[in-house]
Amino acid sequence: MLFSGFSKILLGALSLATAGCCTPLSPSSDAACKAIDLALPLGRVNYPDSPTYAQENHYWSNRQTDNIAPACFVAPENTLEVAATMKVLASLNTQFSVKGGGHTAFAGGSNSDGGVTVDLMYLTTLNVSSDRKTVSIGAGNRWINVSEALDTLGLVVAGGRVADVGVSGLILGGGISFFSGMYGWACDNVRNYELVLASGLIVNASPTENEDLFWALRGGGGSSFGIVTRFDMGAYEQPGGNIWHSSLIIPGAANASAIAAYQNLTVNGMPSDNKAHSYMVLTHMDMLGGYAVISDLFHADLPNTADSAHETVPEVFVPFESLPTITKSKSIDNVSTISRAIDVPYGSRQTWWDTTIKATDPSLLIDIVPLWQDHVEKLIAAANGTAVTPYLAYQAIPLNVLKAMEVNGGNALGLKQSDGPLMLIQVAAQWSDSALDELMERSSEGVIGKINDLAKSRGLSHGFVYANYAGNSQSVFESYGADNHAKLKQVAMKWDPEGILRKLWRGYFKL
Ligand SMILES: Cc1cc2nc3c(=O)[nH]c(=O)nc-3n(C[C@H](O)[C@H](O)[C@H](O)COP(=O)(O)OP(=O)(O)OC[C@H]3O[C@@H](n4cnc5c(N)ncnc54)[C@H](O)[C@@H]3O)c2cc1C
Ligand SMILES: *[C@@H]1O[C@H](CO)[C@@H](O)[C@H](O)[C@H]1NC(C)=O
Ligand SMILES: *[C@@H]1O[C@H](CO)[C@@H](O)[C@H](O)[C@H]1NC(C)=O
Ligand SMILES: *[C@@H]1O[C@H](CO)[C@@H](O)[C@H](O)[C@H]1NC(C)=O
Numbered sequence: 286m287l288f289s290g291f292s293k294i295l296l297g298a299l300s301l302a303t304a305g306c307c308t309p310l311s312p313s314s315d316a317a318c319k320a321i322d323l324a325l326p327l328g329r330v331n332y333p334d335s336p337t338y339a340q341e342n343h344y345w346s347n348r349q350t351d352n353i354a355p356a357c358f359v360a361p362e363n364t365l366e367v368a369a370t371m372k373v374l375a376s377l378n379t380q381f382s383v384k385g386g387g388h389t390a391f392a393g394g395s396n397s398d399g400g401v402t403v404d405l406m407y408l409t410t411l412n413v414s415s416d417r418k419t420v421s422i423g424a425g426n427r428w429i430n431v432s433e434a435l436d437t438l439g440l441v442v443a444g445g446r447v448a449d450v451g452v453s454g455l456i457l458g459g460g461i462s463f464f465s466g467m468y469g470w471a472c473d474n475v476r477n478y479e480l481v482l483a484s485g486l487i488v489n490a491s492p493t494e495n496e497d498l499f500w501a502l503r504g505g506g507g508s509s510f511g512i513v514t515r516f517d518m519g520a521y522e523q524p525g526g527n528i529w530h531s532s533l534i535i536p537g538a539a540n541a542s543a544i545a546a547y548q549n550l551t552v553n554g555m556p557s558d559n560k561a562h563s564y565m566v567l568t569h570m571d572m573l574g575g576y577a578v579i580s581d582l583f584h585a586d587l588p589n590t591a592d593s594a595h596e597t598v599p600e601v602f603v604p605f606e607s608l609p610t611i612t613k614s615k616s617i618d619n620v621s622t623i624s625r626a627i628d629v630p631y632g633s634r635q636t637w638w639d640t641t642i643k644a645t646d647p648s649l650l651i652d653i654v655p656l657w658q659d660h661v662e663k664l665i666a667a668a669n670g671t672a673v674t675p676y677l678a679y680q681a682i683p684l685n686v687l688k689a690m691e692v693n694g695g696n697a698l699g700l701k702q703s704d705g706p707l708m709l710i711q712v713a714a715q716w717s718d719s720a721l722d723e724l725m726e727r728s729s730e731g732v733i734g735k736i737n738d739l740a741k742s743r744g745l746s747h748g749f750v751y752a753n754y755a756g757n758s759q760s761v762f763e764s765y766g767a768d769n770h771a772k773l774k775q776v777a778m779k780w781d782p783e784g785i786l787r788k789l790w791r792g793y794f795k796l
């Protein structure tokens with residue numbers, strides 16, 4: 286015991302001498318790693334030369350790890366260990382970040398260069414209540430872990446759509462789900478949060494306990510309030526966890542008719558059928574012959590099961606049948622299978638930016654395409670043959686979703702039915718050459734600005750910035766409206782009066 290304790294400290298000191306390809310480690314991080322190592326059971330703290338550290342310093346976007354090295358990763362195994370970690374970080378004034386599933390695109394989003402990164406990977410409890418109405422989800426789970434368990438039980442949650450994404454960041458920023466048409470976003474479905482405050486205290490937040498904190502955590506992010514250790518989410522019956530899914534790849538030249546169909550689905554289709562869900566993505570890929578439109582359609586009602594080819598199309602999607610396609614697939618699968626099929630692999634540099642505009646006029650949605658197309662031409666030229674895949678994604682926020690957001694008391698996002706229907710627009714790209722980083726960021730930011738300007742000139746702007754798709758310099762919480770922004774700040778001040786999290790928690794968005 287003693288021996289292993291000593292050798293751990295020795296190893297820590299040794300690793301400090303060799304670590305840090307990039308940023309000199311601050312003395313407080315070094316001290317904090319050692320203090321946490323002593324406070325927690327053996328093996329929770331990992332230093333730069335260990336295999337576990339290498340495994341932890343592995344994120345979806347290469348930009349979170351390229352030239353970024355925390356002094357140590359700390360992986361607590363339960364809520365008390367998270368609390369002990371928080372106390373040390375606060376008392377030693379140590380800069381830190383928290384890794385849920387690590388799917389933030391930008392550098393430092395959930396990794397702390399030279400500081401301490403708290404990795405929630407061991408918080409993997411998953412429990413379904415005996416009445417099947419609530420699932421308690423440990424903060425370190427990925428959505429695949431949730432759906433694999435729930436498919437077996439014939440239950441679903443309004444959670445993430447993609448297998449490897451972390452439950453934590455997705456729920457804390459909002460969370461768009463296959464089932465949002467019925468239940469709103471993921472945050473609208475949390476019945477209780479368990480979290481560790483800046484003080485190290487463990488509290489719960491629900492409609493009946495610490496209601497202000499409960500409201501703030503529904504879209505207000507984690508980094509201003511505490512480290513959430515468990516989400517209790519509403520669960521719903523869905524036989525086999527199965528849903529209907531169709532994926533269409535449409536030639537780029539038909540983008541106007543595809544976007545018009547998606548606009549009509551948003552404004553007329555989805556509100557009349559809240560089991561429907563869909564997104565549409567424009568991209569440019571050599572394997573698709575250049576520009577193409579990917580249209581994914583989902584439905585929570587299973588059409589005629591006697592139809593083994595699954596050719597029956599839910600009525601709401603029938604207008605999509607007349608679009609020209611390069612390929613078309615239809616299936617009935619469980620959520621796990623679908624979420625694996627749409628997973629996005631690791632190994633690229635990534636940027637994501639977004640804005641929200643009114644969805645009422647198809648021509649605005651079509652007229653933003655050339656703004657993106659100019660940007661894509663510029664990126665491809667600059668990449669000079671190195672890999673670059675650009676995306677322009679349309680994600681509907683129809684009236685039925687806005688309405689569903691109000692059912693459980695409302696969230697902090699500031700999205701009103703009277704402003705809808707809305708369209709979330711995401712400009713994203715993945716590439717390989719780090720020399721392109723700055724161009725990718727500035728040019729993507731530029732397209733968002735141009736989209737906002739065009740929308741404004743037509744009286745159709747809105748401006749909501751979805752945190753989980755945002756670029757690192759976007760004004761996320763300002764976009765929730767002045768009242769919600771002010772209220773979020775007040776709640777943060779109440780639960781962290783000394784502003785410890787504000788000062789020490791790096792990355793992501795600040796109130
Ligand atoms: C391939 C892919 C698919 C996606 N699909 C969807 C989708 O279907 N719907 C959708 O809405 N979004 C989607 N997103 C966006 C996704 O919601 C965000 O990337 C989200 O931040 C991911 O959560 P994470 O835990 O993996 O991220 P992380 O990068 O680990 O965390 C994000 C932020 O939350 C903080 N944080 C993490 N855990 C906690 C915690 N327990 N307590 C407090 N703070 C915490 C981190 O410090 C960081 O600031 C997708 C993203 C990717 C890359
Ligand atoms: C909750 O789930 C964990 C594993 O996910 C299990 O070890 C534990 O016994 C469960 N607790 C209850 C109360 O069912
Ligand atoms: C979560 O799912 C992944 C992929 O299936 C698996 O490798 C991992 O072990 C799962 N985690 C837990 C805690 O079950
Ligand atoms: C989900 O679907 C896959 C593929 O069809 C299947 O292998 C798996 O067993 C299914 N899961 C459950 C719980 O039925």
Ligand SMILES: *[C@@H]1O[C@H](CO)[C@@H](O)[C@H](O)[C@H]1NC(C)=O
Pocket residue numbers: 536537538539540541567576577654658
């Ligand atoms: C969109 O459609 C128009 C008209 O066919 C075409 O000129 C333009 O290149 C298309 N854009 C993309 C990105 O495919």
Ligand SMILES: *[C@@H]1O[C@H](CO)[C@@H](O)[C@H](O)[C@H]1NC(C)=O
Pocket residue numbers: 546549550553554600601604
């Ligand atoms: C628009 O959507 C409605 C409702 O789903 C549908 O009846 C109608 O055919 C659609 N119109 C077009 C032009 O696709």
Ligand SMILES: *[C@@H]1O[C@H](CO)[C@@H](O)[C@H](O)[C@H]1NC(C)=O
Pocket residue numbers: 669670
């Ligand atoms: C583009 O790449 C080619 C080789 O693939 C190289 O010869 C050329 O110098 C590059 N041009 C620029 C501007 O980097």
